Amino acid sequence: MTIRTRFAPSPTGFMHVGNLRTALYEYLVAKHAGGTFVLRIEDTDRERYVEGATQVIYDTMKIAGLEHDEGPDIGGEFGPYVQSERLSMYKPYAEQLINEGKAYRCFCTKERLESLRENADGVVGYDRHCRDLSAEEIEANLNAGIPYVIRQKMPLDGETTYHDFVYGDITFPNKDLDDQILIKTDGFPTYNFANVIDDHTMGITHVVRGSEYLSSTPKYNLLYEAFGWEIPTYIHLPLIMGKSVDEEGKEVISKLSKRHGSTGFIDLINEGYLPEAIINYIALLGWAPKDTREIFSLEELVKEFDVSGISKSPAVFDYDKLAWVNAEHIKAMSDEEFLTHAKPFYDEAGVDPSCYALLAELLKPRITKFTEITEKLSFIKNYGDFELELFEHKKSKSTLESSKEMLEKAIPVLEDLDWDREAITEAMKTLAESLEVKNSVVMWPVRIAAAGVSVTPGGCAEVMLLLGKEESLKRIKYAYSRL
RNA sequence: GGCCCCAUGGUCAAGUGGUUAAGACGGCGCCCUCUCACGGCGCAAUCAGCGGUUCGAAUCCGCUUGGGGUCACCA
Numbered sequence: 116m117t118i119r120t121r122f123a124p125s126p127t128g129f130m131h132v133g134n135l136r137t138a139l140y141e142y143l144v145a146k147h148a149g150g151t152f153v154l155r156i157e158d159t160d161r162e163r164y165v166e167g168a169t170q171v172i173y174d175t176m177k178i179a180g181l182e183h184d185e186g187p188d189i190g191g192e193f194g195p196y197v198q199s200e201r202l203s204m205y206k207p208y209a210e211q212l213i214n215e216g217k218a219y220r221c222f223c224t225k226e227r228l229e230s231l232r233e234n235a236d237g238v239v240g241y242d243r244h245c246r247d248l249s250a251e252e253i254e255a256n257l258n259a260g261i262p263y264v265i266r267q268k269m270p271l272d273g274e275t276t277y278h279d280f281v282y283g284d285i286t287f288p289n290k291d292l293d294d295q296i297l298i299k300t301d302g303f304p305t306y307n308f309a310n311v312i313d314d315h316t317m318g319i320t321h322v323v324r325g326s327e328y329l330s331s332t333p334k335y336n337l338l339y340e341a342f343g344w345e346i347p348t349y350i351h352l353p354l355i356m357g358k359s360v361d362e363e364g365k366e367v368i369s370k371l372s373k374r375h376g377s378t379g380f381i382d383l384i385n386e387g388y389l390p391e392a393i394i395n396y397i398a399l400l401g402w403a404p405k406d407t408r409e410i411f412s413l414e415e416l417v418k419e420f421d422v423s424g425i426s427k428s429p430a431v432f433d434y435d436k437l438a439w440v441n442a443e444h445i446k447a448m449s450d451e452e453f454l455t456h457a458k459p460f461y462d463e464a465g466v467d468p469s470c471y472a473l474l475a476e477l478l479k480p481r482i483t484k485f486t487e488i489t490e491k492l493s494f495i496k497n498y499g500d501f502e503l504e505l506f507e508h509k510k511s512k513s514t515l516e517s518s519k520e521m522l523e524k525a526i527p528v529l530e531d532l533d534w535d536r537e538a539i540t541e542a543m544k545t546l547a548e549s550l551e552v553k554n555s556v557v558m559w560p561v562r563i564a565a566a567g568v569s570v571t572p573g574g575c576a577e578v579m580l581l582l583g584k585e586e587s588l589k590r591i592k593y594a595y596s597r598l
Numbered sequence: 599g600g601c602c603c604c605a606u607g608g609u610c611a612a613g614u615g616g617u618u619a620a621g622a623c624g625g626c627g628c629c630c631u632c633u634c635a636c637g638g639c640g641c642a643a644u645c646a647g648c649g650g651u652u653c654g655a656a657u658c659c660g661c662u663u664g665g666g667g668u669c670a671c672c673a
Contacts, residue, residue: 436624
C-alpha cells in the first residue's frame with residue numbers, strides 16, 4: 116500500500132510557520148516512503164475568503180520546495196481538490212447517517228444554544244434536545260421550513276480509544292463527546308465532517324496534523340466507524356510555541372502566533388532567511404535524526420526522516436538557532452549561488468564586479484543573513500572625518516604617533532604596487548619587517564585610514580582591494596593629513 | 599472549570615533499568631589574528647518534587663506540581 120498524506124490549508128492569505136511545519140512533515144512522511152503528497156484547499160468558510168490567498172499557498176509551497184503530487188492546480192484522480200467544488204457530495208453522506216439512525220436533524224436556534232452556554236457553570240455542549248424528536252415533529256418542522264443542522268449521535272456511555280503513532284493509545288469518555296454538527300444551516304459541511312469525507316474519498320492513509328487535534332480525534336473516529344470506513348494512521352505533531360511577555364511583564368509560552376513576531380513564512384523570507392534554512396530549522400522542531408547531524412537539505416530530510424524521531428513535547432521557536440542554521444546554509448553555498456543572493460546588496464553598496472570572488476570568500480563566514488551585507492559594506496560608499504581615536508589600538512600596539520609614521524611610510528610603497536592581494540599583504544609585511552615593528556602596527560592604521568571604521572569584513576589588503584587603488588590612496592593620504 | 603496531552607541545562611534535544619547524562623544554539627573564557635567573523639580548545643548550566651517497584655532508576659508505576667491543548671452552525 117502506498118502512503119498518501121495531505122496538506123489541507125485554508126486560504127487565509129498567510130502561511131504560518133506552524134502550518135508550514137505540518138506541511139513539511141506530511142511531505143516527509145509520504146516522500147520518505149515513496150508515497151503521494153496531496154494538496155487540498157479547504158475554503159468552505161465563505162466569510163473568511165481572501166482574494167488571491169490560494170495563490171499564496173501555491174507560492175509558498177513552491178518556494179519551500181514542497182511539491183505536491185496531486186492538487187487543484189495539477190489535478191489527480193481524486194479531484195476536485197478544492198472543497199468548495201466538492202460541496203454537493205457531503206450532504207448525501209450526512210443523510211445516509213440520518214437514515215441509519217446515526218445522525219439527526221436539529222432545529223434548535225442559535226439563541227437557544229447560546230442561552231444553554233450562558234446558564235452553564237463551566238463549558239458544556241449541546242443538550243441533545245432534538246436527538247429524539249418524533250417523526251411527526253420532524254415532519255412538521257420540515258414543512259414549516261424551519262432551518263436545521265445535522266448532528267451526529269454520539270454514544271452516551273462507554274469510552275473511545277484510538278492509537279496515535281507518536282502519542283500511543285489515547286482514551287476519552289464518550290459522555291464528554293458533543294453531538295457534533297455535520298451539516299450547517301446553510302447546507303455546508305463543518306470542517307470536521309468535510310475533513311473525514313475528503314480524507315476517506317481521497318484515499319488518505321496517514322493523517323498528519325498538529326496535536327491540537329488530539330482531543331477531537333475521537334469524534335473523527337466515530338464518524339469513520341459510523342460509515343464503516345477504515346481509520347487512517349494518526350501522526351499528531353507537537354505544537355510549536357512562542358515566547359512573549361504579558362501585561363505584567365511576565366514571560367509566557369503559548370502556541371506560536373502573530374503576537375510572537377515574524378511567524379509567517381513570507382515574513383521570515385523578507386527578513387533574510389533562506390527557504391531551505393527555514394525548512395531545515397522547522398524540521399528540527401519536534402523531530403531529531405538518529406545521529407547528531409543538524410544541517411540538511413530537503414532531499415536529505417526526505418532520506419533521513421523517520422516518524423520514530425518525532426517528540427511529544429512542544430518546542431519553542433528559537434530565532435537564534437534559525438539564524439545559525441541560515442548561516443550554515445550560506446557557508447555551504449557555491450560562489451555562484453552566493454552571488455545570486457548577494458547581487459542586489461552589492462549593487463546597493465557600490466561593489467565592482469571584479470571583487471565578487473573576493474567578497475564571497477570574505478562574506479560567507481561573516482553573515483547570518485544576506486540583508487547584513489549592506490551594513491558590512493557601507494564603508495565603501497561612506498567615508499568621513501571619523502574619530503582619530505580609531506587609530507589607537509592597544510593590542511596592535513597602534514597609537515596616533517605610530518599611525519602617522521606608518522601611513523607616511525606606507526603611502527609610497529602602496530603607490531607603486533601591483534594591486535593584488537598577495538602583493539599588498541607582502542608589501543605591508545615587508546614594511547613592518549624593515550621598520551622592526553609587528554605587522555599589526557602598520558596594518559592597523561592602513562586599514563583604519565582606508566575604511567574609516569574600526570570593524571571591516573577582512574584585513575587592510577581586502578579593504579583596499581574593495582576600494583580600488585585610487586580611492587584607497589586618496590583616503591589614506593587624507594587620513595594622514597588629519598594626523 | 600471538564601477532558602486530553604506533555605515534563606532532561608535559558609532553547610532544540612539524544613537517552614528506552616547499570617552512561618563520567620551525548621550533541622547543537624545561545625552565554626562565558628582562551629587560542630588563532632591588523633578589526634570583525636570563521637575555525638580550534640575549554641567552562642558554566644539539566645533529569646520538576648515526593649513516594650513506590652528493583653540489587654540498581656532520567657528510564658517502569660502512582661500522586662503532587664508545573665506547562666500546554668481543547669471544549670463554535672471557525673478552519
